Amino acid sequence: PKPSADPPATTVKSYACQRRTPLKHHNTFLTDALEILAENAEFNENEGRSVAFRRSASVLKALPHVVRGMDDLKNLPCLGEHSVRVIKEILEDGTSSEVESTRQSEQYQAMKALTGVFGVGVKSADRWFREGLRRPLDLIHTGQKLNLAQQAGVQYYNDLNRPVTKREAVAISHIVEKAVNAVLSGAIITLMGGFRRGKEVGHDVDFLITHLEEGAEEGLMPKVLNWLEEQGLLLYQKTTRNSYLESKDGPARPPHNLDRFERCFSIFKLEKGKEGSGTSLNTSYDSGTTEGITGTTEQPGPSWRAVRVDLVVSPFSQFAFATLGWTGSKLFERELRRWAGQEKGMSLSSHALYDSKQQRYLRANSEEEIFAHLGLEYIPPSERNA
Ligand code: ATP
Ligand code: MN
Ligand code: MN
Secondary structure (H helix, E strand, O other): OOOOOOOOOOOOOOOHHHOOEOOOOOOHHHHHHHHHHHHHHHHOOOHHHHHHHHHHHHHHHOOOOOOOOHHHHOOOOOOOHHHHHHHHHHHHHOOOHHHHHHHHOHHHHHHHHHHOOOOOOHHHHHHHHHOOOOOHHHHHHOOOOOOHHHHHHHHOHHHHOOOEEHHHHHHHHHHHHHHHHHHOOOEEEEEOHHHHOOOOEEOOEEEEEEEOOOOOOOOHHHHHHHHHHHOOOEEEEEEEEOOOOOOOOOOOOOOOOHHHOEEEEEEEEEEOOOOOOOOOOOOOOOOOOOOEEOOOOOOOOOOEEEEEEEEEEOOHHHHHHHHHHHHOOHHHHHHHHHHHHHHHOEEEOOOOEEEOOOOEEOOOOOHHHHHHHOOOOOOOHHHEOO
16 A cells, blocks of 8 residues: 555445445534535426435435545535535525525425425426415315325325324234235235334334235235225325336336236235234135225324335335335436446346346346446445435
8 A cells, every 4th residue: 555644535326326324424514505506406396406406415425434524525426516615605604595495495395395295206396386386285275186196195295294104114014914924924024115124103103915826826915905995004105116117217127027027006004002903814806996985084193193005015026126126216226227227237127137248137036246247346224215
């Protein structure tokens, strides 16, 4: 090693999937500001700008120290001119005028409130904003036509905007385990998303369900939902025969098994202070499951609350890819796919990894093997909080 007067500069790799990003870091005062601008760019449907701010924020999350001056930013990747300007302002004045005016703006606040309704995306929120609507209740007062998801979103608005605790996630896990075990023995149920990354609260609870015996998982989703519904535990559900056929950045797909991969966006009714009771085993089910609100007249009271739950069923052959894909964070996933495409000539999805050069799918039985295929050091879930 050559002698140097300066301490070694912190080196940060440029893709988030090459770095370790812990849940708790040293620069929240900067990353919160940059993420407001990222969010606002999303509200304006400017994805490029949004991702640029998110990447900048993510670099700062990976630093092992507090950023105290502009010198600390030397040699850091991904920091665009705009982000640097915002950071400089905060370091010098304590706040950024652009961030503060965004935070205060009517558009940002209305978009935040309206997109905070389950089932409402940026496009609808923006249309409503331009029609003069500002708050979720305005949707009711002005008699807007809402789809079933949005109706549930308005109905359970308060509960769904209250963070789900780890404790509640565990209680939901027990219910999901009970439901799955009632209709299929030997299934494996894993907690995904933020809770797998070590978060203490989340906006929902994510589960991935599989079975060691390939094919045993087929048709599982409607059975599980039927069981939950019979127990009165479902307030809303919508299953989609996934796929990423629709998604533009996930062309990788295995040659078969596609239509077995199902997911369900749901709202559970969680009893407070105890787990769901009732053990009646009923295997008769209606396979024609569609979207529906089960308890339209029910309102959350002192004895229960509504919780958003995502369920995904994966055949065992795709389990490692599904695990990696549903653990997040969203930026980490995006960066993994970008790395695969730009640096490796591969295409990664929650189903498969395709190597364009070899023109074949690369198999994997674990997340470690996928990282290895991609030529990346393994990053454990707790350090994927990019
Ligand atoms: P939170 O605590 O807010 O729920 P989270 O990281 O769990 O944070 P989610 O939105 O639940 O965020 O997403 C969890 C994972 O599932 C992420 O990796 C995300 O990429 C993936 N995911 C979420 N929605 C979809 C979707 N519609 N299609 C494919 N993957 C998705
Ligand atoms: Mn989640
Ligand atoms: Mn989710």
